[in-house]
Amino acid sequence: MSVLLEVRGLTVRFGGVVALDGVDLDVEAGSLVGLIGPNGAGKTTLIDAVCGFVPCSGTVALAGAPLHALAPHERARAGLARTFQSLELFDDLTVRENLLVPAERDRWWSIGRDLVRPGEHDEAGAAVDQALVTTGLVERGERLAIELSSHERGLVALARALAGRPRVLLLDEPGAGLDDAARASLGERLRVLAGTGMGVLLVDHDMTLVLGTCDRVTVLDVGRVIAQGQPEEVRSDPAVVEAYLGSATT
Amino acid sequence: MVATYVFVELRQHGDLVLPGARLNLGSSVGFVPALALTVVAATVVGLLAQVLVFGPLRAAPPLARVVAAVELMIALQAAVVLGFGTGPRAVAPILPNQPVHVLGATLARDRLWLGALVVVAAVVLGAVYRRTTFGLATRAASESETGAALLGWSPAGLAAGNWVIAAVLAGLAGVLVSPVTALDPSTYTLLVVPALAAALVGRLTSFPVTVAAGLALGMTQSELTHLAATFKWLPRLGLGDALPFVVVVVAIAVTGSRLPSRSAAAQARLPAAARPRHPTRAALVLVPAAAIVLALVHGGWRVALVTSMTGAVVCLSLVVLTGYVGQLSLAQMAFAGVAGFTLSRLAQGAGVPFPLAPLVAAVGAAALGLLVGIPALRVRGVNLAVVTLAAGVAVEALVFRNPSYTGGLKGSVVPEPRLFGLDLGIRVRHPGQYPRLGFALLVLGVLVLLALAVANLRRSASGRRMLAVRANERAAAAAGVDTGGVKLLAFALSAFLAGVAGTLAGYQQGRLSFDSFGVFVSLGFLAYAYLGGIATVGGALVGGVLVGGGVASTALDRWLGLGRFHLLLSGVGLVAVALLVPEGIAGAATRAVKANSRGRARTASVATTADAAGTGR
Numbered sequence: 001m002s003v004l005l006e007v008r009g010l011t012v013r014f015g016g017v018v019a020l021d022g023v024d025l026d027v028e029a030g031s032l033v034g035l036i037g038p039n040g041a042g043k044t045t046l047i048d049a050v051c052g053f054v055p056c057s058g059t060v061a062l063a064g065a066p067l068h069a070l071a072p073h074e075r076a077r078a079g080l081a082r083t084f085q086s087l088e089l090f091d092d093l094t095v096r097e098n099l100l101v102p103a104e105r106d107r108w109w110s111i112g113r114d115l116v117r118p119g120e121h122d123e124a125g126a127a128v129d130q131a132l133v134t135t136g137l138v139e140r141g142e143r144l145a146i147e148l149s150s151h152e153r154g155l156v157a158l159a160r161a162l163a164g165r166p167r168v169l170l171l172d173e174p175g176a177g178l179d180d181a182a183r184a185s186l187g188e189r190l191r192v193l194a195g196t197g198m199g200v201l202l203v204d205h206d207m208t209l210v211l212g213t214c215d216r217v218t219v220l221d222v223g224r225v226i227a228q229g230q231p232e233e234v235r236s237d238p239a240v241v242e243a244y245l246g247s248a249t250t
Numbered sequence: 251m252v253a254t255y256v257f258v259e260l261r262q263h264g265d266l267v268l269p270g271a272r273l274n275l276g277s278s279v280g281f282v283p284a285l286a287l288t289v290v291a292a293t294v295v296g297l298l299a300q301v302l303v304f305g306p307l308r309a310a311p312p313l314a315r316v317v318a319a320v321e322l323m324i325a326l327q328a329a330v331v332l333g334f335g336t337g338p339r340a341v342a343p344i345l346p347n348q349p350v351h352v353l354g355a356t357l358a359r360d361r362l363w364l365g366a367l368v369v370v371a372a373v374v375l376g377a378v379y380r381r382t383t384f385g386l387a388t389r390a391a392s393e394s395e396t397g398a399a400l401l402g403w404s405p406a407g408l409a410a411g412n413w414v415i416a417a418v419l420a421g422l423a424g425v426l427v428s429p430v431t432a433l434d435p436s437t438y439t440l441l442v443v444p445a446l447a448a449a450l451v452g453r454l455t456s457f458p459v460t461v462a463a464g465l466a467l468g469m470t471q472s473e474l475t476h477l478a479a480t481f482k483w484l485p486r487l488g489l490g491d492a493l494p495f496v497v498v499v500v501a502i503a504v505t506g507s508r509l510p511s512r513s514a515a516a517q518a519r520l521p522a523a524a525r526p527r528h529p530t531r532a533a534l535v536l537v538p539a540a541a542i543v544l545a546l547v548h549g550g551w552r553v554a555l556v557t558s559m560t561g562a563v564v565c566l567s568l569v570v571l572t573g574y575v576g577q578l579s580l581a582q583m584a585f586a587g588v589a590g591f592t593l594s595r596l597a598q599g600a601g602v603p604f605p606l607a608p609l610v611a612a613v614g615a616a617a618l619g620l621l622v623g624i625p626a627l628r629v630r631g632v633n634l635a636v637v638t639l640a641a642g643v644a645v646e647a648l649v650f651r652n653p654s655y656t657g658g659l660k661g662s663v664v665p666e667p668r669l670f671g672l673d674l675g676i677r678v679r680h681p682g683q684y685p686r687l688g689f690a691l692l693v694l695g696v697l698v699l700l701a702l703a704v705a706n707l708r709r710s711a712s713g714r715r716m717l718a719v720r721a722n723e724r725a726a727a728a729a730g731v732d733t734g735g736v737k738l739l740a741f742a743l744s745a746f747l748a749g750v751a752g753t754l755a756g757y758q759q760g761r762l763s764f765d766s767f768g769v770f771v772s773l774g775f776l777a778y779a780y781l782g783g784i785a786t787v788g789g790a791l792v793g794g795v796l797v798g799g800g801v802a803s804t805a806l807d808r809w810l811g812l813g814r815f816h817l818l819l820s821g822v823g824l825v826a827v828a829l830l831v832p833e834g835i836a837g838a839a840t841r842a843v844k845a846n847s848r849g850r851a852r853t854a855s856v857a858t859t860a861d862a863a864g865t866g867r
Contacts, residue, residue, distance in 0.1 A: 051728060076730035088725035090718045092522050097727030101718045104711040104731035111739060115703040121711060163732055 002063075004199040005050070005080075005168045006028050009058035012042070012223075019045045021223040022058070027168055027199040032190055033230070034214030035203045037244065041220040043203045044085060047170045051075055051082050064166065076102065081166030085173045087157045091146040094158040095137060095156050098145050099128040102164030134189070158164050158189075168199040175209050186232050187213035211235055219243075289418055295326075296417025300410040316578060316635045317780045320773045325822060365428060365465060369420065372461040387781075388412055444468070446636045496644075521834060523573055523717055523785035529705035537698050544690045552685050555803035556676075559693045562752045562794025565779040566704050566787065567747035572776075573785035574713060576720030576739040577626050578635040580772050581642035584622075585745035586752030587650055587767025589615040593753045594662035594762060604667040608757075612749035619647075619745020620738055627734045630723075636865075642769045650764035664756040667692065676758055685758075691752055700747060705787045716740060774798060781827050782832025792836045 005027040012020040020042045037043050049056040052072040060067045066076050076082075081102070093172050113121075118205035120128075122167060132138045135155045139161045145156055154174060161169055171190075175183045187209055194200050194215075204210050210217060211231040218245050219227040219234055221243040234240055299322060304315065371543045381383035386409070388402045399405055444467050526532070544555060564582055571577050592611040596602040602610065625637045666676075667689075676689040707713040718726040719736045727733050756762050778796045783789020806819070831838035 014559075053724065053727075061523055071732075072727040073730050073732045076728055082728050084725060084728070088722045090721035090725065093714065093717055097714050097717075100711065101726070101731060104714070106711070106715065106730075106735075110710075111712050111743070114712040115706055117714070118706040118710035124711070160729060172624050179812065202743075 002029050002115075003027070004063055005201070006024055006061045006064075007058070008045075008060075009051060010014070010046065010049055010056055010060065011055055011058050012045050012054055012056045019223050020049065020056070021169070023223070023225055024222070025201075027201050029167075029199055030192040030194055030197045031215045032200045032202060032213060034210035034217040035201060035220065036205060036207065036210050036217060038205065040222070042223040043205075043220055045222070045223075047082055047172050047201075047203060050170065062126060064071070076164060076166075077105075079165075079167035080170070081161040081164050081168070082170040083157045083161050083172055083174060085154055085176065089145040089153060089156055094142050095148070095159075096128060096141040097130075098156055098160050099131055099163040099248035100124055100223050102160060103127040103131075103212055124229070127165055131159040134162060134193070135159040151182055152177065164194070166198065169193065170201045172203050173205070174202070175204050175206050183209050207235075281402070288421055292417045292421030293414050295421075296413040296415075297410055299417070300406070302411040304409065304413070305385075307404050316632055317776060320580070320635075321777050324770070324773055324777065366428065366620070368461055368465070372458060375415075376458065383556040384408075384411065406582040413850040416696030425815075444471070447640060456696070490766045521549035521573070521783065521785045521837060523708060523720075524837070524840070525708055526787060529702055529787070532699055533702055537694065541691060542693055544694065547689055549685075550804060550808075551801075552687075553692055554799065554801045556685060556690050556693050556758060556804075558794040558797060558800035559690075559697045560751050560758065560794075561775070561778065561797030561800050562697055562791050563700055563751035563754065564748055564775045564797075565702055565782060565790035565793035567751065568776060568784060568793075569787065569790045570707065570716075570747065571744035572779070574708065574720060575737060575790070576714040577623075577737055577740060578631070578638065578776075579622070579741070579744065580635055580639040580769070580776060581645065582621055582744070582753075582775055583747045583767040583769070583772040584642045584645035584650075585619055586613040586755065587762075588618050588645065589752035590664070590756040590762045590767065591649075591662055594664045594758050597665050598663050608667075608750065608753035611753050612746050615749025615752065618747040619741040619748075622745070623741025626737045626741065639769065642772055646764070646767070646769055650767055662756075663761055664753075666760075667757055676760070680729050689757065693758075696750060696754065700750065701787050701791070704747075704790070708787075712736075712739070720863070731793055766860040780824055781835060782834035786834075786836055788836040789834045791838075 001024045007023060007025040010020055010023040035043055048054045050060050050084050052070060052075050062078055062080055067202055108184060132141055135158055137159055139154055140152060158174060175186055190200055190202060191213060202210060202214060214231060217231050217234045218225055226239045227237040368712050388408050388502055389404060391405045391408045447467060567582055571579055589611040592614045593608050596607040596610060622638060622641045626634055629637060676685045715731045715736050718731055719733050755766060778793040782793025827834060
């Protein structure tokens with residue numbers, strides 16, 4: 001399988017604190033990669049750094065093309081989509097409008113056209129429809145994002161990431177606040193997405209979701225990779241048990 | 251400023267001025283009791299500001315609080331003008347001011363005293379906020395109000411305490427500098443600009459840095475006045491007034507960041523920007539109606555309508571910038587003014603014909619908008635408001651007050667617009683017909699085109715990107731939106747709209763003078779736009795009705811004889827709107843209509859059910 005997202009030696013410092021220390025990570029096309037670790041391990045910081053939200057050293061490449069010189073929105077257009085732990089929806093917009101934002105491409109003439117003839121353009125509408133179908137939100141399209149339940153808001157966040165037709169999807173704790181049934185169906189959805197050839201990185205601290213659905217798992221602790229491999233290997237790795245699972249698995 | 255006036259009035263006439271009354275305490279009150287009463291007055295004003303305005307607005311979006319602060323400033327200034335008049339007052343020296351020789355220069359002694367007092371105040375303040383429980387609690391509350399409240403501190407109480415301290419300090423400062431500068435309402439209000447610049451340099455947290463910046467800024471301003479007198483190639487006026495803008499921009503370039511950080515607290519939402527459903531249909535109904543009204547009314551009322559329509563265009567410019575993208579600008583009239591004076595130059599000086607000259611002028615304003623928008627890439631919220639305020643003051647000082655650009659007191663002539671031999675000007679050949687219907691219809695046409703464009707924007711991809719930036723900059727960037735580009739686009743577009751309004755004002759007045767485009771006019775427009783509804787086209791139209799000289803103020807003047815209270819009333823009204831109906835008058839009206847029709851539908855269905863039940867029996 002070809003590597004879509006290649007992270008090498010990623011290091012992030014906040015003042016004197018080293019939040020990430022030389023992290024290597026690969027996400028292949030069509031694979032679902034898990035990233036787990038206790039609170040403060042640097043999981044969200046890794047997504048922020050890959051997407052260009054925090055300054056970092058090391059290299060990040062998308063399908064072989066280096067990203068380090070690109071601003072966050074340029075990385076998004078290059079095919080990198082992310083969700084946020086706190087969702088960060090556009091609350092004043094309808095669900096459909098939320099999804100249109102990443103789906104519509106900005107051109108220099110857009111503004112002139114938009115002042116005279118507004119509406120949906122390009123293939124944006126189709127991409128949005130597909131994302132709504134994938135996440136089961138078709139009925140909710142015209143509701144304001146802020147009016148939905150927290151479960152549905154989580155799905156809107158996922159749908160918004162999908163609407164930009166990304167090549168790599170970075171999900172920051174999409175399972176937070178969901179009950180077990182919803183988590184299970186989320187896991188199935190993510191497997192289906194990976195099946196379409198997308199690379200998916202799933203960050204969570206829920207071991208069951210990550211170990212149960214991912215092809216490979218990376219474990220972070222205090223900014224370092226302490227284990228990497230198949231879910232079964234990681235589950236029994238002594239370092240992981242020590243740092244993260246503690247006595248829970250005994 | 252209020253405190254200073256209270257003090258001066260006490261010292262000069264022995265009158266204690268209360269709202270609506272004067273209490274004579276003898277011919278002239280001594281220094282110490284006068285100062286004591288002044289402190290009391292400042293305390294009362296500070297407390298009232300917290301209790302009546304900012305306390306209730308604690309959970310409101312920062313925009314609402316900025317607008318409320320601006321409004322409070324306008325309302326207080328209006329109150330001062332009503333109570334004390336606009337003329338400058340000379341104030342007898344308070345501190346000893348014998349000349350003193352320092353390093354070969356001759357200074358009045360009071361300048362040194364002032365400097366020393368400021369440093370002492372800073373040291374005391376620093377100690378209070380570092381060492382006392384009150385200071386600790388204040389700093390805690392500014393980090394997290396909820397956290398402080400959980401620990402048993404009342405955020406409202408702390409805010410009130412700090413308001414009193416700030417008001418008393420500002421009052422005392424006003425009293426002390428009054429002999430040095432002239433005391434008049436607008437100069438005193440604008441002293442806030444360099445003060446805010448210094449505070450921004452101190453990042454709104456450091457007393458020593460702020461004081462150092464303030465002193466340095468003041469000294470540089472004086473030095474610039476001296477330099478401008480020495481070197482002929484420098485603009486003779488305004489350099490000093492433009493300086494705070496430069497300082498603020500540099501401070502921001504050093505400290506700002508392009509995207510808010512992860513920990514940046516979630517802000518309360520701005521008024522909702524409802525999607526207009528049938529803008530074209532609404533225009534088809536409203537435009538003929540407006541044209542008929544314009545044809546039926548004459549004289550003052552027609553002037554009022556034209557002023558309102560021009561004002562609505564300015565409000566539209568704020569809808570794009572503030573309503574859609576969430577950026578604040580207190581410099582809209584600077585854009586309008588630049589366009590107005592450019593129009594005068596192009597049309598009168600270079601003979602550029604009608605539709606082209608105002609368009610080019612508005613594009614010029616858009617270019618200035620881009621320039622002012624650049625700091626917005628790195629600052630947001632209140633700080634951006636300060637930057638644009640400083641920019642507005644700088645443009646006013648450097649450009650508008652420069653007689654060689656704007657014709658000084660005589661103003662700049664704007665020739666009548668004509669198109670294909672059709673006279674669209676406002677002036678008439680026969681007296682008694684002013685203003686001409688042709689001009690009113692021209693303004694209506696321009697307003698309709700721009701309003702439709704702004705409504706279309708809301709329904710388009712560009713508009714969605716703008717609202718995405720307003721809602722959440724980080725998420726917008728993650729969704730592939732170039733947040734900086736969107737902001738610059740909004741600034742340019744907004745300045746273009748304001749520029750069009752400036753050219754319309756130019757055609758209306760025929761002879762433009764710089765005071766139509768002062769900073770206070772900008773502040774007023776922000777208030778009217780917010781009152782009407784900052785995020786919708788309908789709101790902008792309502793805002794246009796409210797503007798000074800517009801329909802509402804004319805009605806106020808003619809029917810109630812309250813014209814001179816317009817500014818004060820709009821200030822009070824704004825605070826009320828910000829508190830009660832954050833979406834503005836237009837939004838509240840829409841909601842009321844909807845609720846009403848829903849209620850009626852329900853009553854009808856209940857009635858039908860009752861009927862059915864009745865017949866069924």
